[in-house]
Amino acid sequence: MYKLSNEISMNLGDTSKKLSLPDKVKKDVMRNKELYLLAIPIILYYLLFHYWPMYGAIIAFKNFSPARGILKSPWVGFEHFENFFSGVYFGRTLRNTLTISITQLIVGFPAPIILALLINELKNKAFARTVQTITYMPHFISLVVICGMIKQFTSDTGFITQLLSYVGFRKQTMLNNPRLFVPIYVISDIWQHVGWGSIIYLAALTGIDQELYDAAKIDGAGRWKQTLYVTIPGLLPTITILFILRTGNILSVGAEKIILLYNPSIYDTSDVISSYVYRQGLLHSDWSYSAAVGLFNSVVNFSLVVFTNWLSRKTTDTSLW
Amino acid sequence: MSKMRILSVILVLVLCFILFAGCGSREADTGSDTTTEPKDSTSTDTEQSKDQQSQQEDSEDSGDAESVYPIKGDYKLTYWVELAANVTAYCTNFSELPWRQELEKRTGVKVEYIHPPVGQAEEGLNVLLASGEYPDIMVYQWPSYPGGVMKLYNDGVIIELTELIEKYAPNLSAYYEANPEVARQVKSDDGKFYLVPFIRGHKELRHTSGPVLRADWLKANGHDVPITIADWEKVLTAFKENQGCEAPFTGNLDQIRMTFVNAFGIDRTFYPDNKVVKFGPAEDGFKEFLTTMADWYKKGLIDQNFSTVDRTIQDSKMTTGRAGATRAAGGGQMGPYINTARKENPEYDLVAAPYPVKNPGEKPKYMNSFEFTSNGHAVITTSCKHPDIAMRFLDYAYSEEGHILYNYGIEGVSFEYVNGVPTYTDLIMNNPEGLTIAQAMSKYCLAPINGPFIQDVNYIRQYYTMPQQKDALVKWSDVDENTSVMPPITFTPEESAEVAKIMNEINTYVDEMTMKIIMGTEPVSKVDEFQQTIKNMGIDRAIEIYQNALDRYYAR
Numbered sequence: 019m020y021k022l023s024n025e026i027s028m029n030l031g032d033t034s035k036k037l038s039l040p041d042k043v044k045k046d047v048m049r050n051k052e053l054y055l056l057a058i059p060i061i062l063y064y065l066l067f068h069y070w071p072m073y074g075a076i077i078a079f080k081n082f083s084p085a086r087g088i089l090k091s092p093w094v095g096f097e098h099f100e101n102f103f104s105g106v107y108f109g110r111t112l113r114n115t116l117t118i119s120i121t122q123l124i125v126g127f128p129a130p131i132i133l134a135l136l137i138n139e140l141k142n143k144a145f146a147r148t149v150q151t152i153t154y155m156p157h158f159i160s161l162v163v164i165c166g167m168i169k170q171f172t173s174d175t176g177f178i179t180q181l182l183s184y185v186g187f188r189k190q191t192m193l194n195n196p197r198l199f200v201p202i203y204v205i206s207d208i209w210q211h212v213g214w215g216s217i218i219y220l221a222a223l224t225g226i227d228q229e230l231y232d233a234a235k236i237d238g239a240g241r242w243k244q245t246l247y248v249t250i251p252g253l254l255p256t257i258t259i260l261f262i263l264r265t266g267n268i269l270s271v272g273a274e275k276i277i278l279l280y281n282p283s284i285y286d287t288s289d290v291i292s293s294y295v296y297r298q299g300l301l302h303s304d305w306s307y308s309a310a311v312g313l314f315n316s317v318v319n320f321s322l323v324v325f326t327n328w329l330s331r332k333t334t335d336t337s338l339w
Numbered sequence: 340m341s342k343m344r345i346l347s348v349i350l351v352l353v354l355c356f357i358l359f360a361g362c363g364s365r366e367a368d369t370g371s372d373t374t375t376e377p378k379d380s381t382s383t384d385t386e387q388s389k390d391q392q393s394q395q396e397d398s399e400d401s402g403d404a405e406s407v408y409p410i411k412g413d414y415k416l417t418y419w420v421e422l423a424a425n426v427t428a429y430c431t432n433f434s435e436l437p438w439r440q441e442l443e444k445r446t447g448v449k450v451e452y453i454h455p456p457v458g459q460a461e462e463g464l465n466v467l468l469a470s471g472e473y474p475d476i477m478v479y480q481w482p483s484y485p486g487g488v489m490k491l492y493n494d495g496v497i498i499e500l501t502e503l504i505e506k507y508a509p510n511l512s513a514y515y516e517a518n519p520e521v522a523r524q525v526k527s528d529d530g531k532f533y534l535v536p537f538i539r540g541h542k543e544l545r546h547t548s549g550p551v552l553r554a555d556w557l558k559a560n561g562h563d564v565p566i567t568i569a570d571w572e573k574v575l576t577a578f579k580e581n582q583g584c585e586a587p588f589t590g591n592l593d594q595i596r597m598t599f600v601n602a603f604g605i606d607r608t609f610y611p612d613n614k615v616v617k618f619g620p621a622e623d624g625f626k627e628f629l630t631t632m633a634d635w636y637k638k639g640l641i642d643q644n645f646s647t648v649d650r651t652i653q654d655s656k657m658t659t660g661r662a663g664a665t666r667a668a669g670g671g672q673m674g675p676y677i678n679t680a681r682k683e684n685p686e687y688d689l690v691a692a693p694y695p696v697k698n699p700g701e702k703p704k705y706m707n708s709f710e711f712t713s714n715g716h717a718v719i720t721t722s723c724k725h726p727d728i729a730m731r732f733l734d735y736a737y738s739e740e741g742h743i744l745y746n747y748g749i750e751g752v753s754f755e756y757v758n759g760v761p762t763y764t765d766l767i768m769n770n771p772e773g774l775t776i777a778q779a780m781s782k783y784c785l786a787p788i789n790g791p792f793i794q795d796v797n798y799i800r801q802y803y804t805m806p807q808q809k810d811a812l813v814k815w816s817d818v819d820e821n822t823s824v825m826p827p828i829t830f831t832p833e834e835s836a837e838v839a840k841i842m843n844e845i846n847t848y849v850d851e852m853t854m855k856i857i858m859g860t861e862p863v864s865k866v867d868e869f870q871q872t873i874k875n876m877g878i879d880r881a882i883e884i885y886q887n888a889l890d891r892y893y894a895r
Contacts, residue, residue, distance in 0.1 A: 081832075083486070084465040085494035101836075106844045106876060169647040175585075191644050194858065281646040282592060282850035283858060289847065297847070302839030303485040 078310035091306075098310035107294060115290040119268045121204050127264060129208045130215030131257060135245060137216065138223050150220075153213025165278035168206055169193060193279065196286040203279065203288075218260070219253060226252035258336040266323040269315040291315070408735060409447025414728045417474035419467070422454040423788040425781035428774065438748050438783045445744070448732045468496060473720035475729050478790055480714040481534060486832045488533040488718065497718040498726060500532040507727045508734035510741070511535070514793070524711035524827050528891040535733045537715030537789045541796035542816040545708040549815035550598050551673055552664040554690035554807075556582050564692045568602050568631060571695055575640040578663035586642035588635075589653055589662035592854055595632065595645065598666045602695045603628040606705035609825050609885050614893060616825075616885040620849045621873055626866045632857045646854060660684075664692075669803055669811045677805065691811030694818065702819035711827050715789025736792035745792040748783030763801050776802060828888035838884045841877045848876065 037045070047054050073088075078098060080091040102108065133153065140146040156164075171178040172192035183189050192198045230248045239247065273292035280288035295311050298304075323338075331337035418433075426436065433439050433452040443449055453474055455463025464479060473496060481488050491497045504511055515522035525536045539545050552574065557564065560577040575587035590598070596607040603624035609616055619625055635641050642648060642662065654672065656662035658680040667673055673689055680687040694703040719729050735741040747754040747761040754761045763780070765771075770779040780787045786798035803809050830838060852869045855861040 083490065083494055084468040085471075085491070085496050087469060101840055105840065107847060166649075166651060169649075169652070173644045173647060191646065193647050194860075281854065282847070283646050283854040283860065285847060285851050294843070294847070298839055298843040301842055301846075302835045304836065304839075305485075307836075 075309065075313050075316075077306050078313045080306055082306045082309070084305075094306070098304075098307045099314065101307065102311055102314065105294075107289065110286070111289055111291045111294045114287055115269055115271050115292075117287070118200055118203060118271050118290065121200055122207060123264060123268070125204055126208050126211075127261065129212045131219050131253065133212050134216040134219035134223060135249065137220060138249070139241065150213065150216075154217065155213070156210045157214035159210070161274055162278060164206065164210060165275065168202065168279060172198075172202060193281065194283050196284040196288070199280070199284050199288045203275070207275075219256065222253055222256040223249065254334065255336045258330055258334060259338060262323060262326045262330060262338050265326045266319045268322055269318050408445055410728060410731055411447065412728075413449075414447075414725055415449040415451060416476060416723075416725075416729055416732060417451045417453060418476045418478070419453045419455075419474040420478040420790070421460045422457055423781060424457070425777050425787060427457060428778050429782065436782055437752070438744060438785070441749055442735070442744060445740070446732050446735050448728060450732075468494075473722040475723035475725075476717050476719055476733070478715060478717045481716050481718060482713045482827065482829070486835070487527075487829050489527055489529075489829070490832060491718065492533055495721055497533060497720050498723070500535070500719065500730070503719070503726055503730045504532055504535075507730040508535075508737070510734050510737035514538075514737055518710075521710045523892070523895045524709050526895045528829055528888075528895060530895050533718065535717040535719075535730075535791040536711055537791060538710045538793040539712060540710065540793045542708070543796050543812040544794055544799055545710075545712070546706075546812065546815040546818070547670060547799070548666060548668045549694060549811065550664065550692040551667045551689045551811070552692055553578070553582075553660075554688035555686045556584075556663055557690065564690055565695065566693065567699055568599070568695050568697055571599075572635065572640065575635070575664065576638070579639055582660070582663065584661060584663045586644070586656055586662040587640045588664045589642040589645065589648060589656050590665045591645060591648045591653075592850060594653075594666040595641065595857075596853070599632065599695060600625075600628050601703040601706050602697050603631075604697075604704060606824065609882070610705040611823065611825060611889060612705075614889065616882050616889055618873075618878055618882055620853070621870055621878055625870075626863070629853065629856050629866055630863050633859060633863050636857050637859060641857070646858070658687075669808045669815075673808055673811060674803070674805055677807065689807055691807065691814045693814040702817065704819045704822045705824060706818040707820060707823040709823070709826055715791065717791040733791050736790075742793060742795065744784070745790070746784055746786045746795040746798050748780075753780075753783035760797060768801070768804070776804070825885070826889070826892055828885070828892045830884065830888055834884050834888065838881050841881045845873055845876050845878055845881065848872065 077088055077091065079093060079095060080088075081094050082088065082091045137146050137149055140149070170176055173179065174189055174191045176192075179187075179189055179192060192202060226249060230252070231244060234244050234248050269291065271290045271292060273290075273296050276288060276290055276293045277296065280293065291311065295308060299308065327337050327339065420433065422431070422433070426433070430436060432454065434450070439450070439452075455467075460479065464484075467473065477497075481491070484491070488497065492499060504515075515525075521538060525532060525534055527533055552564070556578055557574065560574070560581055562574050562577060563570075565571040565574045578584045578587040588595070588598075600607045600619065605617070605619040605622045605624035605628070607619050609618050611617075632641065636643070642656075648656075653662075653665055653667075654676070657665055657667070657672075658676050667676070669691070673691070677687065677689055694706060696703055717733055719726050723729050736745050743750075743761060747763065748767075750756070752764070753767055754763050756762070767779045767783065768776060770776075774782070777787050780798075780802070784798075785792060786794060787802065799812065800809060803812065848869075852861065852865070856863055856865060856869075
């Protein structure tokens with residue numbers, strides 16, 4: 019009996035013995051040649067334009083000069099990083115970057131989800147479509163125009179200041195008050211992007227099985243309970259993926275909107291890493307220095323994504339990889 | 340079924356067509372062929388540029404020092420320069436401009452112009468430098484290139500020009516002999532020339548922005564143009580009380596500083612006091628300046644929202660009467676303000692004021708500027724096969740004939756002599772095709788842009804057509820002649836990196852505190868603490884670096 023099963027297993031080969039990796043791959047390619055063929059240009063594109071250029075990050079450890087090229091520029095080790103970390107304002111810019119980012123994450127991330135849920139509840143489909151269109155129009159307005167508007171509306175004679183004065187706020191140029199910068203930045207960001215962001219959630223909502231809703235109704239669930247026990251769990255995979263991806267942007271508060279809105283009297287809360295490095299670049303352009311700062315940002319962001327992904331895998335079942 | 344098929348195929352073809360239509364052919368000038376002759380072993384590494392130069396000289400027959408135009412022989416040069424915004428309205432390459440064609444005719448040298456994509460000069464430049472193959476002549480704002488011309492020389496990109504100038508540029512040499520201080524500005528710290536410069540030949544060309552006020556309001560209040568700080572306070576107060584204006588003086592922090600700080604015996608940043616470097620915010624005059632500004636802000640004489648003022652807000656406030664005074668550009672703002680505002684209010688008028696002083700009879704100090712500024716300078720690269728021809732070509736601009744061509748264009752076409760003064764014709768001033776003065780001028784000369792030549796003051800006196808603008812130039816350039824701003828010093832790359840790090844921190848702090856003190860968020864008494872903090876942040880080291888650079892400047 020024992021000998022027979024050995025023979026059988028030797029003859030059958032694949033089904034009981036474990037395959038080595040190269041053999042597994044070869045089998046898969048044979049079976050799905052056309053798919054692989056289709057995928058090769060994409061893979062090449064990523065290898066050539068995203069992975070290969072990564073070696074350029076070594077200029078963070080050199081004094082790069084375009085005329086000498088990457089390989090021939092001299093090494094300086096961690097000099098740029100030391101310069102960056104030892105700056106008087108490093109702590110402040112890091113703190114502001116994190117504050118703005120995390121506030122955006124906590125307040126700004128749920129906003130499109132809530133909007134999607136609300137739109138989903140609307141019975142009048144024509145009204146729902148109008149709401150959608152109106153809410154995602156601001157996404158297309160240029161940032162420069164938006165910031166011009168914000169500055170006018172929050173000046174001491176602006177209409178937002180007027181409105182707020184009716185509920186007891188003192189009339190002031192809001193962009194002169196360091197404590198108001200983060201709210202202005204985050205709220206205007208939500209206003210601009212909430213409609214556009216809700217689109218992906220609305221799409222995910224249509225993917226939730228209608229039968230689940232019926233089952234819930236039979237069990238006596240009202241609209242709110244249905245949302246809690248059917249809709250949100252149904253959205254959870256999408257939310258988780260998008261959240262993990264979002265953490266990869268924690269240190270990347272882009273300079274443009276900050277520079278358009280800030281002014282020296284509120285540097286306390288508005289000067290972030292990118293705006294500070296921008297001003298330094300005006301005094302002394304240094305590819306290597308900005309590469310070093312960028313590398314620091316990327317390393318931190320990457321670690322956060324890996325960590326969040328791991329956390330998500332352990333606690334829920336969804337993860338990016 | 341087959342109709343759908345045909346339709347789909349047609350749609351796909353249309354889509355593909357649209358895709359390829361986007362791959363336009365406007366890229367002829369983006370540096371694909373940067374040299375006219377086949378590239379040989381002219382390497383860009385540590386080749387001794389001097390050896391190469393002497394090689395060239397021996398192999399050329401252009402031995403005589405006196406250049407005679409047109410240059411004999413069929414020489415062609417490649418010339419890299421940004422495509423000026425003014426000409427993009429009617430051409431895509433400098434070779435199309437009538438005056439450049441005339442220049443080719445007169446010098447006998449054919450020039451192939453290469454332009455980086457508009458607005459991407461820096462990227463285009465870096466790509467070009469990385470390629471190792473350079474055009475013969477490159478015109479750019481070299482002083483602001485990281486490391487400056489010394490870096491380019493050490494990296495083997497450009498050649499040193501002192502001997503070439505002596506041998507092949509008699510006009511430029513004569514100019515330097517007559518103006519040794521200008522020669523000093525152009526030289527590098529080692530006393531040699533690496534650039535062929537853009538020179539703003541007269542002070543009126545260098546003060547094209549300054550204080551302007553509502554002339555009609557001044558008249559209504561019975562006031563003259565303010566001269567002293569006390570005058571200004573009187574005038575701005577009257578604007579507030581009589582005209583009910585919400586922002587008697589508007590502008591952002593820089594404009595406020597640039598207008599008023601020099602009245603207090605300092606400059607807003609580093610300046611030379613008898614060849615000794617000082618930093619404005621660290622000096623006593625700064626406390627006085629802050630006190631006055633804070634006081635004016637409290638009285639409402641300065642725009643309460645000055646922290647958020649930008650160009651559009653400034654333009655809007657000045658033309659709608661919400662502001663009465665500001666610091667504006669003569670050409671770009673004064674003229675347009677008057678034209679726009681007069682449509683609604685025919686009484687609207689602007690007048691320029693000289694930069695304010697503390698006491699009558701004084702002149703504002705540390706404002707006098709230099710002929711050599713940052714943009715428009717030419718270098719000759721190591722790829723140039725005939726640097727002597729290139730130098731002769733560039734030298735034409737500094738000859739009498741060349742000076743007229745570069746500044747005014749072609750006689751009978753773009754200018755005529757009126758009482759001995761070259762005067763632009765109607766083709767320029769009232770262009771029949773509707774081009775603006777700047778655009779029309781740029782077709783026939785280089786004056787409104789920049790480049791390796793000497794800009795003539797009579798260009799701007801005609802470019803500014805309104806009497807208010809011409810008057811502005813005179814007033815704004817009326818500054819103390821015995822002091823000046825920081826001369827065009829150069830830092831070594833290490834100095835530059837060190838001073839940039841220190842100054843970014845100090846500038847951040849200075850800007851913050853200045854704003855807070857003016858706005859009243861911090862009391863003026865904080866100034867002593869503020870000046871101590873600047874010291875702790877390393878201002879003395881920065882001053883030391885500037886002093887070293889200044890000493891090297893005077894030793895050139």
